[in-house]
Amino acid sequence: MLETGAIWGLTGTTVTSFMFFWAMYKQYVPHHLRGYVEKYFYKMVGWISSYVHIKFTEYTEEGLKRSQAYDSIRNYLSSKSTARAKRLKANESKNSKSLVLSMDDHEEVEDKFEGVKVTWYSNVKVTQTQSNYGRSSSNERRYFTLTFHRQYRGMIIETYLDHVLREGKAIGLKNRERKLYTNNTSQEWYPWRAGKWSNVPFHHPATFETLAMDPVKKEGIKKDLIKFSKGEDYYRKVGKPWKRGYLLFGPPGTGKSTMISAIANFLDYDVYDLELTTVKDNSELKKLLLDTTSKSLIVIEDIDCSLDLTGQRKKKKEEDEEEDGEEKKEVEKNSKGDEKLSKVTLSGLLNSIDGLWSACSGEKIIVFTTNFVDKLDPALIRRGRMDNHIEMSYCKFEAFKVLAKNYLEIETHDLYGEIERKLEETDMSPADVAETLMPKSDEEDADICIKRLVKTLEEEKVKAKKLAEEEEKKKEEKDARKKKKAEEAEKKKTEEEDKKVKGTEENGNVSQENGIN
Numbered sequence: 389m390l391e392t393g394a395i396w397g398l399t400g401t402t403v404t405s406f407m408f409f410w411a412m413y414k415q416y417v418p419h420h421l422r423g424y425v426e427k428y429f430y431k432m433v434g435w436i437s438s439y440v441h442i443k444f445t446e447y448t449e450e451g452l453k454r455s456q457a458y459d460s461i462r463n464y465l466s467s468k469s470t471a472r473a474k475r476l477k478a479n480e481s482k483n484s485k486s487l488v489l490s491m492d493d494h495e496e497v498e499d500k501f502e503g504v505k506v507t508w509y510s511n512v513k514v515t516q517t518q519s520n521y522g523r524s525s526s527n528e529r530r531y532f533t534l535t536f537h538r539q540y541r542g543m544i545i546e547t548y549l550d551h552v553l554r555e556g557k558a559i560g561l562k563n564r565e566r567k568l569y570t571n572n573t574s575q576e577w578y579p580w581r582a583g584k585w586s587n588v589p590f591h592h593p594a595t596f597e598t599l600a601m602d603p604v605k606k607e608g609i610k611k612d613l614i615k616f617s618k619g620e621d622y623y624r625k626v627g628k629p630w631k632r633g634y635l636l637f638g639p640p641g642t643g644k645s646t647m648i649s650a651i652a653n654f655l656d657y658d659v660y661d662l663e664l665t666t667v668k669d670n671s672e673l674k675k676l677l678l679d680t681t682s683k684s685l686i687v688i689e690d691i692d693c694s695l696d697l698t699g700q701r702k703k704k705k706e707e708d709e710e711e712d713g714e715e716k717k718e719v720e721k722n723s724k725g726d727e728k729l730s731k732v733t734l735s736g737l738l739n740s741i742d743g744l745w746s747a748c749s750g751e752k753i754i755v756f757t758t759n760f761v762d763k764l765d766p767a768l769i770r771r772g773r774m775d776n777h778i779e780m781s782y783c784k785f786e787a788f789k790v791l792a793k794n795y796l797e798i799e800t801h802d803l804y805g806e807i808e809r810k811l812e813e814t815d816m817s818p819a820d821v822a823e824t825l826m827p828k829s830d831e832e833d834a835d836i837c838i839k840r841l842v843k844t845l846e847e848e849k850v851k852a853k854k855l856a857e858e859e860e861k862k863k864e865e866k867d868a869r870k871k872k873k874a875e876e877a878e879k880k881k882t883e884e885e886d887k888k889v890k891g892t893e894e895n896g897n898v899s900q901e902n903g904i905n
């Protein structure tokens with residue numbers, strides 16, 4: 389079938405003649421000869437027309453893979469055609485969060501770029517295929533044709549197409565349904581199996597508005613993220629890969645995982661949750677990281693637990709705890725357990741991050757979380773790898789106000805003053821505060837929940853005091869044990885020295901006596 393775009397640019401009189409020939413062509417030229425006729429027709433149009441046509445097919449040359457350029461063009465044209473085209477097509481795409489509107493088949497839409505007019509046509513080619521059982525089936529192949537005057541050839545090919553593909557990709561990213569990826573074990577990597585990552589739609593409701601933390605710190609993080617996401621040109625200018633590392637540390641239940649979801653929602657990113665313990669070795673880790681897409685958060689939670697990344701620090705710790713036989717045994721037991729699961733090493737992880745930083749383009753944020761920041765090797769968290777260190781702390785008054793607003797929809801209460809004082813005296817995680825504030829039945833109102841929090845804070849204070857006393861007692865006992873051990877060692881040393889002195893004296897006396905005799 390002749391494409392509509394091919395005849396664009398012919399004058400009015402030729403169109404009338406063309407209609408006549410077209411009717412004749414359809415009536416008299418047999419199907420099997422049309423291929424030849426069309427071939428020479430296109431050649432002829434090429435000689436007389438001053439227009440250039442470029443074809444973009446839906447599937448790549450190999451025929452199996454969807455063309456990314458086609459999808460980007462479709463996205464780009466959807467933004468133009470919803471306003472201008474008369475016939476649209478609504479597609480429900482697996483990867484898109486809403487309906488995608490695009491130009492219907494055989495529609496055309498005009499676009500203007502730097503004062504130059506171009507026209508896009510959407511075409512479909514139907515081919516009949518005969519199956520082995522004699523049944524015929526039709527196969528539809530879609531493509532876009534871009535038509536423009538040949539005097540703009542250079543500008544269109546060099547600048548306009550780049551603009552269309554970039555814009556279309558950005559629209560696609562904005563409309564896509566975001567995913568939460570988890571890594572598969574290497575046995576599942578083969579093409580006919582699951583691939584390196586499995587995914588589910590990402591719908592976590594956490595946002596920066598619902599995140600309870602110091603508002604000044606929160607604003608700082610938001611500004612940092614905005615600056616990063618808009619910084620493509622800046623990063624290119626300073627010669628740095630467009631990546632950023634975040635280290636989130638703090639006690640359990642202070643909102644580290646919640647913060648990750650809030651960041652992903654804020655920036656509209658996918659999340660790659662990397663479970664290091666299922667990664668067999670360093671090379672597998674590198675492959676996994678390189679197989680992540682742009683606009684994504686790569687998360688390694690509880691990095692201190694995932695691997696034995698403490699390196700030399702462990703040796704030092706062992707020296708310190710030499711007298712604490714039980715603890716040492718425990719450390720050894722844990723590290724042996726990890727070795728069995730994964731052979732990823734600290735240097736392997738560092739190399740993978742640096743490889744990721746340098747090898748692939750596009751904006752990416754890598755996030756580590758840990759409960760014990762001083763357990764981590766400084767090389768892992770140095771600036772340049774982990775650029776932003778964020779401490780998630782116990783719930784203070786400002787954070788409490790956010791939780792009270794979220795959970796109870798109140799902004800003030802008579803007991804706020806008392807709660808502020810108590811939160812300063814007690815370490816309670818936002819997770820615990822949130823759980824205490826949450827109404828447990830329809831009868832429970834804000835007043836009941838706030839009073840429950842005051843009571844819980846009092847109980848926590850008593851508990852913390854008792855715990856501190858016990859710790860103090862344990863420390864005193866440990867110090868006394870250490871002191872006793874040191875005294876015994878000193879005593880033993882003195883005794884040995886005395887013995888030595890005595891021995892030399894006796895030897896001296898004997899030799900003196902021998903000398904006299």
Ligand SMILES: Nc1ncnc2c1ncn2[C@@H]1O[C@H](COP(=O)(O)OP(=O)(O)OP(=O)(O)O)[C@@H](O)[C@H]1O
Nearest residue numbers: 598599600639640641642643644645646818819822
């Ligand atoms: N800062 C916070 N703001 C709002 N909600 C929070 C905050 N911290 C904790 N929560 C609530 O507590 C729950 C547990 O928090 P989260 O999983 O984020 O803690 P975490 O710091 O990742 O803990 P862990 O170290 O144990 O992984 C969350 O589902 C959330 O409802």
Ligand SMILES: [Mg+2]
Nearest residue numbers: 644645689757
């Ligand atoms: Mg967590």
